[in-house]
Amino acid sequence: MTAPGERRTQIGQFLRSRRARITPADVGLTAYGPRRVPGLRREELAQLAGVSVEYYVRLEQGRNPHVSDGVLDAVGRALRLDADERAYLRALARPDRARPDAAPATGTVRPALRRLVDAQSGPAYVCGHLTQVLAWNPLAAAVFGDFGAVPAGQRTFAHLVFLDDRYRALLGDSLQAKAEATVAFLRVSVGRYPDDSALASLIGTLAMKSAEFAALWARQDVRDKGPGRYTLRHPLVGPLVLDFEVLHTPEPGQVLVTYLPAPETGAGEALGLVGSWGLAGD
CATH class of the missing domain: 3.30.450.180 (Beta-Lactamase)
Known part of the structure; x- marks a missing residue:
């Protein structure tokens, strides 16, 4: 079983990697001051997704298991995630939500x-x-x-x-x-x-x-x-x-x-x- 701490690490790594792919210029934002890391800052991503910085930080840290579909969709659009990436984000963000495929099929082929x-x-x-x-x-x-x-x-x-x-x-x-x-x-x-x-x-x-x-x-x-x-x-x-x-x-x-x-x-x-x-x- 994936431990809560490990899952929090996974969602943080994933969201940070997706932020790193996008520059402020890509989304029409003006970059101010020197940047220590490539891509969007948390504050910029929160602005694009229409949520508070504090809310987004909790999501990236895996401390918001009850995040809504609307927020995840907004974050996905801001990060330009494709369908597979959005599904992966949902799985990481809401580990307690039941999934129909929570267990893979056995190795037996019909x-x-x-x-x-x-x-x-x-x-x-x-x-x-x-x-x-x-x-x-x-x-x-x-x-x-x-x-x-x-x-x-x-x-x-x-x-x-x-x-x-x-x-x-x-x-x-x-x-x-x-x-x-x-x-x-x-x-x-x-x-x-x-x-x-x-x-x-x-x-x-x-x-x-x-x-x-x-x-x-x-x-x-x-x-x-x-x-x-x-x-x-x-x-x-x-x-x-x-x-x-x-x-x-x-x-x-x-x-x-x-x-x-x-x-x-x-x-x-x-x-x-x-x-x-x-x-x-x-």
């Missing part, structure tokens, strides 16, 4: 969802709130590596992205984007499942073992899983450009990720070769 993964023509897998790979089809294993050969406790994209040299090499020029997306998604999970001990353990382990992870975690970025494109450096076919879509399932924390060859890149032929090679090796 049989129908497994069949859907197997039915995909491209690589596909089900990912959990820890970035753990819960189910995958043969083409996903051929493209990304044999997930079944990875110890269950390390079968997460968080481990692969930051601690697995083979997988990092596969990502090639997409490594930075994948690393940022992975950390931002873990931040979403912290907001949704603050009492999850496995999540806390994963983050602590990565922060100790990877300076890259620790630096990205300190940025306080929050972003749910969404569609995109990665250019992989596959050992068999070289560059492999794949578009992906993310489908959120009814099970809290579980998403289905499906990949398609990017048009006009030759990825379709390359993906077919990877699939044939992978099946031949089974």
